[in-house]
Amino acid sequence: EAQVTQNPRYLITVTGKKLTVTCSQNMNHEYMSWYRQDPGLGLRQIYYSMNVEVTDKGDVPEGYKVSRKEKRNFPLILESPSPNQTSLYFCASSFLPDTEAFFGQGTRLTVV
């Protein structure tokens, strides 16, 4: 089954404790990206990757890092999480620029 898998689905952490949210897709997609969703602000792109070792900033990259060492994986790294990064996070992938994007089920992160 074609899917984008995120882990963990839920996470509560403390300020400053480094964490990684993993994202993996099994569709051999070249394009992957991360979004965060906040009430009243909608979905906003954090980072995206056009292929292995090619990443670029989205609209809200501050406080986040990503890497793309393999085509299937695109982890989101929070080096020093802060409470304003409490949000619902989604990973997405797509094969070609004009084809559908597949989204993961989301990771609900709370930073206290």
Next chain:
Amino acid sequence: DAKTTQPTSMDCAEGRAANLPCNHSTISGNEYVYWYRQIHSQGPQYIIHGLKNNETNEMASLIITEDRKSSTLILPHATLRDTAVYYCIATRPNGNKLVFGAGTILRVKS
């Protein structure tokens, strides 16, 4: 990306067609119209997209006006499971970024 305007919410009776409008009057010639939906904080789900011709798939139909300034997503026989937020997006096909607005909350009622 062209700005899109959608109604805040709509109701539809179960079994009836749901017609969701979207205005994109500033759309440029190479921008596609995409529709996604999001069911209760799950990941957005792709529905359909088109450039200028009407499109149909197993989920829905997309009707784009001849001047391309507006479109309508049609769910032919809405069910309770179609209750969701529906997003209309006008964008160049770059695969990198989708700009989601507030969308339309569709409530399907029995």
